[in-house]
Amino acid sequence: MFTSNWRGRAALVGAVMLTAATALTACGSGSGSSSASKDGITGTIRVSAQTDQPYLQDAANQFEKLHPGTKVQLVESPSNTYQTTIRAQLDAKHAPDVMFVWGGAGNAMATQQLAKAGMLADLSDRPWVKNMGDTANGLVSYDNKVYALNTYANPTGVFYNTDMLTKLGVTIPKTFTQLLSFCKDVSSKGIVPIAMGNQTGYLNTEVPLELVNTLIYSQNKNFAADMASGKEKWTTSDLWKSSLTKAHELYLQMNDAKCFQANSTGYSDQQARQLVAQEKALGVNIISAAAQGVQQANPKIKYDMFEIPATDNPDDTVLTMNTGASYAVNKDSTNLKTAIAFIDFMGEDQQLTAASNAAFGVPYKAGPNTTVMDGLKGIEPLYKADKTALWATNFWPNAEVKQVMIAQDQNLILGKTNVTDAVNAIQKAFAGS
Template sequence: MKSLKTLALGCCLAVAATACSTSGGGSTTAASGDQVLTLAAAGQGPASAAVKAFEKANPGVTVKTVFTEDDTAYQQQLRTQLASGTAPDVFRMWPGGGNTMAVRDLGKDGMLMDLSGESWAAGLSADLKSVTSDPGGKVMAVPVTIGAIGAVWNDQALAKSGLSKPATWPEVLKFCKDAKAKGVTAFALGLKSSWVTQLVPYALTASLVYGPNPAFTQQQKDGKATFAGSQWKQALEQYLQMRDEGCFNDSPNGVGYDEQMQLFGQGKALGVVHVLSAVQSAIEYAPEGTTFSMTPFPATDNAGDTYLPVSVGIVYGVNAKAKNPELAKKFMQFLASPEGQALYATESGSSPALDSPSFKADALQQPVLDAVKSGRSTLYPDQAWPNPRVQQEHLTSIQELFNGTVDVKTVLSRMDKAFTSTS
């Protein structure tokens, strides 16, 4: 049996919008320099809740925050600030490797504080350490949430349609056909927001590639496997089959994340294949009383062969040049505490990465815990990819694939080239 502490995320998965906001943590009294912490995050809601709770537990402390609601903009801004020495004390990152704001990449460049000596770091499992450490094995981040990618359902819209949640790949295609006949979209898709492009492939390859062969990425690194020569080909072909069978809304490349969540929240689409935290956005558009649930997204003819992609979602680290390092480490301690873990997980629609007895799983989170407990979970593939170029190539190529300007063979060839690139 796997425990939650044997999981390692994704991918750069956060609520994408377009605006930036700057705000204090809520304190109205002046604070001395040693009581001021600066923090940045992509995605405001959960971080704001954590900041308020931290300030309440530490009277006199003020947390000055900057929130950017777009992953790409956030990564670019923080990278620039870290290089110029103007970055905040604490910031949200991505676990493992795979993008420019991931732990290994920042750690390799000397931009993070070594947190190995903190009490919570001593309790991390080997797998959690693998996605929160630099290439030298030093812990550089605290894991905060566990996320998953599955079929997320608008319960009321699904009940109104009279359709049942599919448990096999043939059932997925029939579900799409039946939904279309009823004048409703089966799955909302917003590929205009490039980070969304990866979600269906990650869901499919969990069952087709990484579940059956957990060593696949290492085999790629050893030169014994390739994307093009694997079931990644079947996964992308099935993605196109869903498009051609009418599983998605019209013109996915012209639909952004916000519109995707609007279609889903309002029940114009019965579901989405998405990160569970997306529900927090769908709720904004949903009628009062709307509820949501999740099931693993199938890729084969046998429901027993289905794996769920589950990985550490959000991590936080400390600037190597933090102006208030002691207060920053105190905030890390709060995030690692059972209270901090439960708060952040609840606010973000995720599960806690560390032990948190007070956390109560709901219809979205219980299937995640069940998949982990039964050994039917895999990691997000990008966390183990050797460089950010693989993910970047994947995101861009999927958009072109849906436009019909490239084929599956070309997409996988590009990804293989990026995987082996050293420049």
């Protein structure tokens, strides 16, 4: 992975999986239990989670069996107010004991922001830290200390109906020119080539950021490390700004070639996925964590994934990876020992594998025996060749940049702004203006 050569530096966020939250119960952090435990691990802990997380429930059940006298309560939440709700609970000292967090400092629940505010327990001495690797640890580090467990990564790309691809008589595009022809051919047959749920905030930025990664990392494999070291800066990097500009130009070309459905900004992520399930769309651009939802909507369809090319050289294409579920411990937990023990349990090899498989993800870096599950075979060559890069949002210096880019990219698709103005607005956000 192109980001794996830097150590102990906080990366900055984005990519967005497990955004979540309903009004979570305003009770205190963990409470004690009348049951005793030989190792002192006992009592109740609360764990914030996205709705319908089968792995996390399995992990909770196994942990309770391993430690009699413990109770793991999952506080499950949908995906619109998680960050503001949990951050408010942290401020009020009644947040869950174990919490889903993001890497870096890109939003209110990002590791760097929370660690800097003194809200997270230091996990640097935990047994799993040495096995996670520089990239995974760097994303959840602050001031050379590790504050969360990064469990897996999720590829981002077009999750498509393999039988429909054959039926339509088209092939997976390997170059950007081929991509435009692919979109025109598929759309001419009354099928949406790549469904997009651009009504759902961050999805407006998803395709441009995939294109950006190929444009950048095909020229500088050390871009993330250069950003972390200060060699490159978001506000002055010619490579970043030129790639961001080019990516948005390509995004508009894709829109003009009818790669997306008409009025994509009027579709939520779920509605876009439904187009695939109803066989009105060939594929949908998603983070792989959402793949199971697509499959469940129509189990009869067989799927695979491909990455969107950004140049006319197939060797340039880079697979964009999203950080998977990361979990941190509330420093003010009243059951800190049990909360940390639960994180340690999730950090065991068997649990990391289970988490990766359950979330349609992959380990951060492929090992000699790493297998890629069905549905992701199309991106396996890029993944195993280590031609991957994390979302740029993981390295951004503040939460405002993402919000500005969401708004600018939506206006771009709607024809309310142009590429130059959109890029300038994003760059101003990097400068804090």
